[in-house]
Amino acid sequence: MKRIFFIILLLAVIVGGLVWYGFSSRFVPATSSSDKIQVVATFYPLAHFAEAVGRDYVHVTQPVPAGAEPHNFEPTPQDIITMTQADVFLYHGAGFDAWAEKVVPDVIQYGGTAVEMASFFTLLRGGEGKEETSEDGVSDPHIWLDPQLAIREVEVIRDAFISADPDHAADYAANAEKYIDALFALDRSFETGLSACKRNDVVVAHDAFSYLGARYTLNIIPIAGISPEEDPSAQKLAELTQLVKAKRIQYIFFESLVSPKFAQTLAAETGAQTAVLNPVEGLTAEEVAAGSDYLLLMEGNLRGLRTALECQF
Structure with a gap:
């Protein structure tokens, strides 16, 4: 009888301990980054x-x-x-x-x-x-x-x-x-890289580059509005087609996180090429894997702009 009583008491202690551990652990923060x-x-x-x-x-x-x-x-x-x-x-x-x-x-x-x-x-x-x-x-x-x-x-x-x-x-x-x-x-x-360019007009997928344009005196021409999900009207695309042809703009920029369809349509209508100008709103999985960051993406933007605007070294 004593042996049975001892076993029951031991099981009660073990179960009680497990219950208390489960209860208390809910309120203990993780220690891995608790000092940060x-x-x-x-x-x-x-x-x-x-x-x-x-x-x-x-x-x-x-x-x-x-x-x-x-x-x-x-x-x-x-x-x-x-x-x-x-x-x-x-x-x-x-x-x-x-x-x-x-x-x-x-x-x-x-x-x-x-x-x-x-x-x-x-x-x-x-x-x-x-x-x-x-x-x-x-x-x-x-x-x-x-x-x-x-x-x-x-x-x-x-x-x-x-x-x-x-x-x-x-x-x-x-x-x-x-x-x-x-x-x-x-x-x-x-400032140096864009100081001596033959061109000044930059056609972009959406209206994300106004601050960049204001800083370095670029004429930013967006296809879509502030939101990249905003589709341009047929009239807007027709006007842009005429403008690109009239100014003989050679590059239409698109972005990595949104559909390039309107940039590609405009390029096809005008004979221009397409290239990426990154608004750096986020990274793609490929960019993460490659170790890209803000500075590298912005340097890539500068190279793309220098090519499109025919900048001198």
Whole structure:
């Protein structure tokens, strides 16, 4: 009888221990990155800049997967949970990642810091004219394609990390300075590389390159609007066909994350060639595998522009 009682008692202890372990482990955070700031960045440029500034002291999650276009991304329930648990939540705002703006109140409620990058800039208005945005205008979000504006983005991220983790302020400042030096070098490459070109007109798949054009005095001619999913009208395509022929434009640029059909149609109608001009909104799976990053993609954009615009060395 004593032996049976002992066995029952032992089983009770074991079961009770397992139940307690299962219960308590639900509330113990993972230790692998518990010493790092948990950062969620809504799309590639923000994630890349965050990794460059934070390096060993941050864990950066980007909900938009490789090959996906961030404008119309739909987060999963798990994505939403990850976003709300971030120490620092980086999103663009101004309608670019509207899906992310919905979780900002929850991020703040759970003690995180939400950084709306667009709020630190005066945005251009999308569409004709490229004036500063007005209350009734659609703002152009693509600030990261101007290396000088990208520098300001890095500074904003640096300051957010220092505020969240002041113990590593010197590290964030040093990392940011190093990456800013690379952005200054990129800016000088564009300035020099596009300073002596025979052509100035750049036909692009969608209206993503206004900041780049404004910085380096390029005439950007978009096929579609601010959203790459916006189809041009038949009248718009006819007008572009006439313009390309009249100016003898030799290249029509398309993008890697969206369909090239309208660029290809325009090229076929005019006898122009097609080439990629990357808005760097995200990476394809092939670009990830090849180790591409923001700087490499922008250098590729410069090479493509120099060819299309017949720039001199």
